Amino acid sequence: MAVNVGDQAPKFELVDGDLKFRSLDEFKGKKVVLSFFVAASSPVCEVELCKFRDSLNDISELGAQVIAISNDGPFANKAFAEKNNYNFPVLGDYTSQTIKDYDILLKDLLHVKDYNAAKRSVFILDEEHKVIWKWVSEDPLKEPDYNEIMNVLK
Template sequence: MALNVGDIAPSFELADTELKMRALDEFKGEKIVLSFIVAASSPVCEVELCTFRDSWKEISDMGAQVIAISNDGPFANKAFAEKHNFNFPLLSDYTSKTIRDYDVLMPDLLHIKDYNAAKRSVFIINEDGKIGYKWVSEDPLKEPNYEEIKNFLK
């Protein structure tokens, strides 16, 4: 079932790069820029998450926190995060449960049967836990509109 602006964001509990379980609830009370990426270390995901890293202060000053989710394992995510010095959590949804809960599953990535990934997507979850902004791309090579995201946060 597709999520829409105004819906309550589905909760999750996923492993971070240090194998610590992180839940959506721990970020309550602030806006969350929730970025689903296709694959750790892929070129477009690298650009996207580095853009969020480089915008960290500006996003943080607007009262928001970035959280990225991929279906890669925590070890692949850790190597990716360390290589690029990400200053926000990169969470591992290796079962794709949260990806399914947000209705952004991309099955058979690159036409490889059963190789599931997340559609490149961004949700902004407001302080009340409701989705305030939603962007989902069917094209894994398309980046989100970063200015639109920042304008929404203002």
């Protein structure tokens, strides 16, 4: 079932690159920019997460936290995060359960049977983790509107 604006965001507990489990609950009281990306080290994902990295000071000043999620494993995500100096959690949903909970599973990526990923998506959550903005792309090469994200956070 799709997660829509006005809905309470599904909770999660996912592993980071250091094999530490992180939950949405630990960010209660902050707005959250939840960025689901297609694949660690893919070119468009790198551009997207680097834009979030480069604007993190502005995002933080607006009381928000960026969390990035893919269905990659923790070691791939750690290498990706270290290579690009990401300054926010990059979490692995290796079972794709959270991706399914948000109803954004992209099946057969690049026409490869059973190679599933997250649709490139951004959910902005308020301080109580209610969804206040949602963007989901069927095209894994399309980036979100970063100016619109900043406007919603304001």
